[in-house]
Amino acid sequence: MVFYFSGTGNSRWVARTVADSFNNKLVAMGDYFRAGAGEPSFSAKPDEKIGFVFPVHSWGIPPLVRNFIGKLLLNGYNGQLIYGIFTCGDECGNTRKMFLDLLAGKEWRCHHAYSITMPNSYICLPGFDVDPKEVELSKRESAKEFLPRPIRAIAEDSPMESYTKGSFTFLKSGLIYKMFCKYAIDARPYRVTDNCDSCGVCAKRCPTGNIALVDGKPVWGDNCTQCLACIHYCPSRAIEYGKATVNKGRYTY
Incomplete structure (x- = not known):
């Protein structure tokens, strides 16, 4: 099975491509953070490959x-192959x-653990x-050419190294990451402009069901993941994050 989390669609495309290659079940992690959702519990088959696909934040x-992952129960786990694609x-x-x-x-x-x-x-x-x-089109084309390589390595359980770590990781993945998790994941700055036509796409696209339409306008709850699906999928470009996103681009896969 392939567990995935995705906001704008990049990780969903990767997860679906991998799942199709292995004929695996696709499981959206966000579904288990919706109101009333139960604990994530799954049975792992003896020869099953278990994947986690998600974006780097x-x-x-x-x-x-x-x-x-902390809550996940894998019943029947006995050393089956686990991989991650970021x-x-x-x-x-x-x-x-x-x-x-x-x-x-x-x-x-x-x-196995790879970045793409x-x-x-x-x-x-x-x-x-x-x-x-x-640049967007070039990255997408390169990703399509690259993804079969880790899929093959996972299928054959053969060694392969492909991970873009970058520089100053002690700072970026240390202090900056901690500050992001503590201060930047905040739904309060979201606002809707007069361009909103009450289509409800934002509520449908939110992976955790954190958006409700009140009088036809989106209202954000306290379960935001900062995935930005609401901003990028809005067909009217009616959602902004304070003033930070004004006049900036939008992207979905």
């Missing part, structure tokens, strides 16, 4: 993914080490924006 693991705009920092440590804490072994470069989608801080169109 601020050079680390999204808190939702960390919480999901989508990132540029660098992953220490995401792989975080992932390996997280699995080790549950006495699970990670057999995808178009940028984080736009909520100064200096951050989506990629220019030509």
Whole structure:
């Protein structure tokens, strides 16, 4: 089975491609953080490959993914092959080490862990924006050419190294990541402009069901993951994050 988390679609595309290759079940992690959702509990078949696919957030693991893995019960786990694939705009920092440590804490072994470069989608801080169109298209094409390699390595359980760590990881995956998780995952700055036509796409796209329409307008709850699906999928460009996203691009896979 393939567990995935995705906001703008990069990780969902990777997860679906991998799941189709192995004829595996696709499981959205966000579904287990919706109101009334039960604990994630699954039975692992003896020869099953178990995958985790998710985006890198601020050079680390999204808190939702960390919480999901922490709660996850894999009944019948007995050393089956586990792998992780992390989508990132540029660098992953220490995401792989975080992932390996997280699995080790549950006495699970990670057999394969890779990163794959995808178009940028984080736009909520100064200096951050989506990629220019030509860069976006180039990254998507390169990803399509690259993904069969880790799929083959996982299928054959053969060695392969492909991970973009980057520089200053002690700072990016340390202090900056911790500050991001503590201060930047906040739904309060979201606002809707007069362009909103009450289509409800934002509520449908939110992976945790954190958005409700009140009098036809979106209202955010307290279960935001900062995935930005609501901003990027809005067909009317009616959602902004304070003033930080004004005049910036939008992206979905």
